[in-house]
Amino acid sequence: MLGAMPVRIHFTTEDMARTRFAESPRPFLELNIALRQLQERSHPTRFETWRRESLRRLSPKVQQLFDLIPSTGWSVGFLGYPAEDIGEALDQIRAMPAAHVRKDVEVWADRNRQRLVPAWTRSLGSDKGLLLELTDVAAHVHQRVIAPYQAGLDALSAADHALRRRQVAHGGLHALLSGLDPRHIKWKPPVLELTMASGADDDIHLSGRGLLLIPSVFGVASPVLGVSAEPQPYLTYPVRRDDTDLVLPPTETARTLSTVPDSLTTLLGHTRAIVLWTVAHHPGCTTTELAHHAGISPASASQHATVLRTAGLTSTVRNQNTAIHTTTSLGSSLLNTTA
Template sequence: MAELQLAIRMLQDREAAWLDGWRRRVMPRLPQHARMVLSLVPAVGWAPTFLGPGKAGTLPELVEEVRATPPDVMNNELAAMAELQSVPTWARRLGDDETLRGQLWEALEQLYEQLLGPYWQRLTGCFAADRAVRTQHLLAGGVERLLTLANPLWMRWNPPVLEVRMANGLDHDLYLQGQGIVLVPSAFASRSIVDDDESQPQVTYPLPGDLSLDRLTALVPEQEVPGSTAALAALLGNTRAAVLSVIAEHPGCTTTELAGLSGTTPPGASQHATVLREAGLIHTTRYRNTAHHTATTLGIALLNGPDGTRQN
């Protein structure tokens, strides 16, 4: 839901020229009541927190949580927003008008299906690749290294403070004081965003430069997958098919891990990964001398049969 809010903001931000292709594709397909959501989540400014629960979950689970927001909570949040920026007149009736709320919730679900749904599987591949790199930072140098390298352009670790340059142009000093922190990579964020929750702060940051091309590729229309995936899988051969399957089941795995899991040597795993990458079945990100592999949507489709089930 947090990524959906960012997508809604970037849909309206004409300065984000790198999203022009995505914007041209989705604008004609906006649902009837989409403008209701867009008016509450502007390109720049505040948005009601009840539209974006800051937690992980499936779309139905999170939308159900949004639907369960008490009317008085909605009214209070919108009243607070009205003191900071313009709020549409209709929104002032939201807490008291069940029909209006139904239209808003329906539009929110439909916006996800148009803005993120077609691209979500590929975007999660980018997130998995970023997570693999963060894990390597943590293992190599602990939390100090993780926070130092997390997003140097927008965040600086100055112990014990994480200094964050935020999307609204302000700087935010985050005093962790032994708390946990949730780091959230985003395909749509242009700068870092801090949710300074007392129990566990959350920092959303743009996917790093080495994943920018993957991010843009993820936001283009799906390639049509040839009809007979079983026949194509047979062309890979048993070993290469096994390598692809391991990568799909262990996104972000290194070449060494890939070799161990697939029963090949590291040079052999590297060679197979190169062929799969050139065929568009996986993408690879590098951190120093380590390569991390993640299956693309096409690669996953190739492993699945015509009915969408995994082929053995």
């Protein structure tokens, strides 16, 4: 339930100079927000089909993440990294010192005193194998919940980025801050007021660090604030295409979160179907770009691209040492038929 009192972020001149906006959602942070949406029943037009399809594809082990990232309330700190790359975020968690994990879990358990904290979570700081298993579950969930829709999510992010650039060009940072999310974020210079889902009431001073503004497709209900994030605090805001709507229309989100056709997945396998789908939506992409958009490693992207090329569904040309992928007429026909 939305609280009546806001969180107030106080800006200095130095904070204003260092505030910037990200070009696209941070993948692991977006996964954190998406996991909350999976446990909700709100916004049915926007998310219900995606929820149903995603939950059907997930391993029962996803409950571990649900325990640590509930639909409301605090989530464990190390599961909210705003890293630019999903692989980077997963590697950071795998390499995290045990003392850091223990501290984050203790803080999380203290903040959730009114909830029943699962006993298994107390072992995260001392059992490296359990932490690695949890990271593998996070990778699995990203592959099933985010990666199938990456092309559409990228398109929404690009449209939002263009909007924010126009706001800055025409009205400076004041226009950008005023237009982030008028429902939950209000700019009253030099203070940014946030209405949080937790109902938190607090005064935050950025101390010259500024703020990283991060767009989110899944974070439509309320902003997410990372005060202690390094090297810079962050704040999420919902993506939208233009100034005429306060938020992206629900049908637009639902259309973006339509999955790769089941018939194509049955024919090619889940990951390979995503790779073919991604190449079709990003013609001329490099192997590195293909891996990024599909949410897989470059080695996996190269392997699947080779299989698809051998089958005549994609073609690959080389520009110096870079492989560039496009679909063939046969690949396009297959996509059109299964769709």
